[in-house]
Amino acid sequence: MTSSQASSTSVEELELPLSAGFLRAEGISRSFRGVKALAEVTLEIPRGRITGLIGPNGAGKSTLVNILSGYERPDIGSVAMNNVDITRQTAHQKSRSGVARTFQHGHLFRSLSVLENVQVSALANGSGRRQAQRTAVGILDRLDLLPWGGLSAGHLPHGVERRLGVARALATAPEYLLLDEPAAGLNDGEMENFRNTIHSISADLNIGVLLIDHNMRLIFAASDYIYVLAGGQNVLQGDPDVVRSDEKLATSYLGTIASTLAKPTS
Ligand SMILES: Nc1ncnc2c1ncn2[C@@H]1O[C@H](COP(=O)(O)OP(=O)(O)OP(=O)(O)O)[C@@H](O)[C@H]1O
Ligand SMILES: [Mg+2]
Numbered sequence: 001m002t003s004s005q006a007s008s009t010s011v012e013e014l015e016l017p018l019s020a021g022f023l024r025a026e027g028i029s030r031s032f033r034g035v036k037a038l039a040e041v042t043l044e045i046p047r048g049r050i051t052g053l054i055g056p057n058g059a060g061k062s063t064l065v066n067i068l069s070g071y072e073r074p075d076i077g078s079v080a081m082n083n084v085d086i087t088r089q090t091a092h093q094k095s096r097s098g099v100a101r102t103f104q105h106g107h108l109f110r111s112l113s114v115l116e117n118v119q120v121s122a123l124a125n126g127s128g129r130r131q132a133q134r135t136a137v138g139i140l141d142r143l144d145l146l147p148w149g150g151l152s153a154g155h156l157p158h159g160v161e162r163r164l165g166v167a168r169a170l171a172t173a174p175e176y177l178l179l180d181e182p183a184a185g186l187n188d189g190e191m192e193n194f195r196n197t198i199h200s201i202s203a204d205l206n207i208g209v210l211l212i213d214h215n216m217r218l219i220f221a222a223s224d225y226i227y228v229l230a231g232g233q234n235v236l237q238g239d240p241d242v243v244r245s246d247e248k249l250a251t252s253y254l255g256t257i258a259s260t261l262a263k264p265t266s
Helices: 003-008 011-015 061-068 091-097 114-124 129-142 158-170 188-205 216-222 240-244 247-254 256-261
Strands: 022-032 035-046 050-054 076-081 099-101 176-180 208-212 225-230 233-238
Touching (some): 035 050, 050 061, 091 099, 099 158, 158 188, 188 216, 208 216
Antiparallel strands (some): 022 035
């Protein structure tokens, strides 16, 4: 080890295997006009795994994704990627660092084609034109979107639009991919396809995926590990079997925990 490595590398970092790493939110709190959206939330997304995030409406899931991806700043707490603090990076910087996300509602260029949408995303992240073209074609192929490549993104079936959102995120060559309700509105067949797609993204590309969805069948089938948020707090976490069998999960979905924890702070 060189002395420069020794001065900039923590002990924890040295113990990580080469292909490992994680995106970690630590003790995140965030309020909006006195209402606590998140209170000391901690969550870890390992590379090559699918981490599920569930909780009732208003639990703070999207706020956490906004903070992890740089669209919001936490009031308190930190975000680290592979043991490097990236809390204060902007969304663009985080994207360049390797954190990509999809949005709950669209965020596509509706007047551009499917292929162009993915190319623009690669270009914005620093690829040259030729590289962006190659990257975009490869991603469309992986997501079974090639037949749609020339069509306008403004006129796509719902399932295709959702996959295009993932394709745009993948075009930034992420290490971590945050998917905020990517499967909303998909039928059973599309859902199964989608699950296979995200499994191959995490396993083949060694990407750490955060999957938010209200469809419990998808979450429990796809996730390696699951976090439950309610009222802006961590209420439960564990392997799918552990979470499935815990009655706290049912309670939080009934809203009991959510309504008691989400009261405005004075
Ligand atoms: N920009 C904002 N301004 C004011 N309040 C906000 C803002 N963003 C989120 N909130 C509030 O923070 C809380 C958490 O919202 P968030 O969107 O993170 O929940 P969610 O778990 O993603 O819900 P859903 O399942 O409905 O998508 C809610 O009370 C919401 O109204
Ligand atoms: Mg949300």
